[in-house]
Amino acid sequence: MRLLLIILPSLFYAASRTVCVLVTLLSALLPFTFLGISVTCKPREPPPIHSWRDGHVCPLGQFPCGNLPACLPQALHCNGEEDCDNGADEENCGLELFPEQCRCWGRAVDCTRQDLVAVPWVSSNVTRLDLKKNQIPSLLDNEFGRYRSLEKLFLQYNKIRLISPKAFAGLSQLKMLFLSHNRIEQLKPWVFEALHRLEWLMLDNNRIAQIVPSVFAGLKSLYFLSLCVEMPKLSWLDLEGNRIRAVHSTVFQECCDFTVLILRRNELRWIQDGTFSRLNRLVELDLSSNRLDQLPSSLFNGLAELQQLNISYNPLKEILPGQFESLPQLRSLSLEGLEIPNIHNLTVQKLTNLSHIYFKKFQYCSYAPHVRSCKPNTDGISSFENLLASIILRVFVWVIACLTCFGNLFVVCMRSFLASENSQHTMAIKSLCCADGLMGIYLFVIGAFDLKYSGEYNKHAQGWMGSLQCQLVGSLAMLSSEVSVLLLTYMTLEKYFCIVFPFSHHRAGKKQTISVLVAIWLLGFSLSILPLCCKETFGNYYGRNGVCFPLQSDLGERPSARGYSTTIYLGLNLAAFITIVFAYSGMFYSIHITASRTAERSFCSREVTIAKRFFFVVFTDALCWIPIFLLKLLSLLQVEIPGTVTSWVVIFILPINSALNPLLYTITTTSFQERLKGCLQTKQLEPDESRKSFTLVTLQASSA
Numbered sequence: 087m088r089l090l091l092i093i094l095p096s097l098f099y100a101a102s103r104t105v106c107v108l109v110t111l112l113s114a115l116l117p118f119t120f121l122g123i124s125v126t127c128k129p130r131e132p133p134p135i136h137s138w139r140d141g142h143v144c145p146l147g148q149f150p151c152g153n154l155p156a157c158l159p160q161a162l163h164c165n166g167e168e169d170c171d172n173g174a175d176e177e178n179c180g181l182e183l184f185p186e187q188c189r190c191w192g193r194a195v196d197c198t199r200q201d202l203v204a205v206p207w208v209s210s211n212v213t214r215l216d217l218k219k220n221q222i223p224s225l226l227d228n229e230f231g232r233y234r235s236l237e238k239l240f241l242q243y244n245k246i247r248l249i250s251p252k253a254f255a256g257l258s259q260l261k262m263l264f265l266s267h268n269r270i271e272q273l274k275p276w277v278f279e280a281l282h283r284l285e286w287l288m289l290d291n292n293r294i295a296q297i298v299p300s301v302f303a304g305l306k307s308l309y310f311l312s313l314c315v316e317m318p319k320l321s322w323l324d325l326e327g328n329r330i331r332a333v334h335s336t337v338f339q340e341c342c343d344f345t346v347l348i349l350r351r352n353e354l355r356w357i358q359d360g361t362f363s364r365l366n367r368l369v370e371l372d373l374s375s376n377r378l379d380q381l382p383s384s385l386f387n388g389l390a391e392l393q394q395l396n397i398s399y400n401p402l403k404e405i406l407p408g409q410f411e412s413l414p415q416l417r418s419l420s421l422e423g424l425e426i427p428n429i430h431n432l433t434v435q436k437l438t439n440l441s442h443i444y445f446k447k448f449q450y451c452s453y454a455p456h457v458r459s460c461k462p463n464t465d466g467i468s469s470f471e472n473l474l475a476s477i478i479l480r481v482f483v484w485v486i487a488c489l490t491c492f493g494n495l496f497v498v499c500m501r502s503f504l505a506s507e508n509s510q511h512t513m514a515i516k517s518l519c520c521a522d523g524l525m526g527i528y529l530f531v532i533g534a535f536d537l538k539y540s541g542e543y544n545k546h547a548q549g550w551m552g553s554l555q556c557q558l559v560g561s562l563a564m565l566s567s568e569v570s571v572l573l574l575t576y577m578t579l580e581k582y583f584c585i586v587f588p589f590s591h592h593r594a595g596k597k598q599t600i601s602v603l604v605a606i607w608l609l610g611f612s613l614s615i616l617p618l619c620c621k622e623t624f625g626n627y628y629g630r631n632g633v634c635f636p637l638q639s640d641l642g643e644r645p646s647a648r649g650y651s652t653t654i655y656l657g658l659n660l661a662a663f664i665t666i667v668f669a670y671s672g673m674f675y676s677i678h679i680t681a682s683r684t685a686e687r688s689f690c691s692r693e694v695t696i697a698k699r700f701f702f703v704v705f706t707d708a709l710c711w712i713p714i715f716l717l718k719l720l721s722l723l724q725v726e727i728p729g730t731v732t733s734w735v736v737i738f739i740l741p742i743n744s745a746l747n748p749l750l751y752t753i754t755t756t757s758f759q760e761r762l763k764g765c766l767q768t769k770q771l772e773p774d775e776s777r778k779s780f781t782l783v784t785l786q787a788s789s790a
Contacts, residue, residue, distance in 0.1 A: 258281075260284055271292075323346065486745060487530045490741055624644060624650065652718065
């Protein structure tokens with residue numbers, strides 16, 4: 087009996103080899119292909135149920151390791167790993183194993199329409215396995231674990247209801263998986279975790295009612311997904327964190343019961359127009375964190391019930407004015423991370439039910455005045471409720487405005503009533519005070535409109551920033567700052583030449599001084615009014631923020647406006663500041679040299695006093711302008727600058743010179759204090775003869 091069991095498999099094997107030779111000869115004479123794959127298969131060898139090695143017989147279900155006296159389970163034969171010490175288990179592993187009713191082509195096995203009720207056992211190096219139109223009811227754990235070379239798996243038109251969590255374990259090379267037209271009701275979390283190279287996944291025509299977020303985890307290469315045809319119960323689909331690159335219009339055509347669709351954090355570059363047209367029950371749609379650079383004009387048509395839409399963090403180049411007009415029930419719209427240079431009043435105007443909207447910039451909130459909640463609710467300068475966001479800003483805008491206006495007004499009045507030895511210098515001081523006083527008026531106007539719009543600023547923000555009042559008050563601040571800078575530079579240079587070159591310098595007369603002052607005011611007026619006269623070139627130059635002062639650059643700003651602002655702040659004003667610093671350094675050095683040649687002790691004390699005055703003049707100028715230079719430079723480099731910084735610069739730093747110039751150039755000077763004291767005592771002090779000397783004249787000129 088044992089001899090018979092040994093002889094019969096040998097006879098069967100010899101017969102099958104003969105058949106294979108005949109098939110090979112026929113295929114050589116009549117070559118043909120099936121689906122592009124040449125017929126090169128080997129006949130199925132029976133599993134070596136028994137083998138005789140040196141008198142040793144392997145039991146049923148095992149095979150020998152070549153010439154070694156060892157038997158291993160049949161499952162280890164041709165599994166892609168060498169289990170025998172001599173590697174005999176992996177030798178001659180073509181498609182040697184496949185069911186009789188199946189066909190093979192190369193490394194492809196086709197078992198279509200064979201009434202299989204389980205996944206058949208085939209060779210481990212198969213690359214294509216076709217099991218369509220069978221009776222397979224379930225896929226169990228490690229069902230395909232040995233097929234590590236499998237690239238295409240076709241399981242459609244079966245009766246699959248259950249897919250175990252580890253059913254696809256080991257299919258690291260699989261690229262196409264077809265599970266459509268089955269009876270799948272639920273997909274387990276992480277069920278596709280091992281399919282890192284899967285590109286096509288077909289799940290349509292099943293009974294899936296809900297897909298949880300972690301179902302598609304691990305599908306790092308997926309770019310085509312078919313789900314919805316004849317899934318009447320599917321209402322919630324979360325595909326977050328995959329690599330979906332495109333969505334065709336037919337993908338969701340049969341998903342009429344969808345209520346939630348999440349496509350967040352994929353690689354979407356294209357969505358065909360009409361993709362969502364049949365999702366008339368959809369309530370939430372999330373397309374955020376993808377690579378969409380444009381949206382078809384009618385992409386959201388048909389979403390009559392949509393309440394939440396998120397398209398944040400996409401590289402969109404524009405949003406069409408009527409993009410959302412087909413969403414009458416929309417309540418929440420998220421546009422975070424989006425630059426919207428073409429934002430328009432019509433963008434969200436028809437969304438009457440919209441209650442929450444999320445932008446990248448607070449300035450965009452002004453285009454949605456009817457929305458109850460807009461985020462971000464502040465840009466650091468203004469807030470949803472107030473023109474000036476902080477209570478500190480709202481209080482100190484009045485304090486600094488009063489100090490600036492009344493301080494400069496006091497100096498103008500006192501300089502007018504007190505006789506002066508140098509009328510030209512007095513004219514320059516008065517002119518400086520007038521320019522600085524305009525900064526106080528600017529702050530008063532900002533404070534007044536903050537009170538006017540208190541509690542409801544967002545409703546008026548767009549109108550305010552585009553209004554003539556905002557343009558004029560912004561140009562007033564620009565006029566004040568530029569005239570002040572130019573006057574300080576002129577006065578510094580005049581003093582520099584008087585001290586450093588006392589004998590060769592010809593002091594300007596009254597007419598010359600008036601001419602220079604008029605020229606400075608005309609230049610400042612031209613610089614401030616030019617953006618108003620050329621709106622086509624500069625756009626809304628002053629209306630970029632609630633305080634109407636053009637410090638920050640943004641992507642929506644026109645290149646000509648950005649270049650103009652840069653020329654003023656990093657060109658003209660920076661050059662003026664450097665000139666003032668070097669001029670005062672030169673004056674102090676000249677006075678120090680003069681003091682070293684003088685034996686008087688009083689001269690040394692005066693030198694220290696002058697050094698202190700020069701230090702405070704340069705220090706206050708630096709305190710005012712260096713932050714502005716840095717802010718403008720960073721803004722030009724597109725560095726994100728918090729709006730809070732800008733608001734503090736405009737309210738506290740920009741007016742520093744305007745508020746302190748009266749103190750530095752008038753009230754704290756020795757000559758002014760002496761004349762004021764003499765006026766109060768109703769007599770004038772006779773000038774000391776010693777002041778007629780060159781040294782004391784130099785000191786007096788510097789202290790004035």
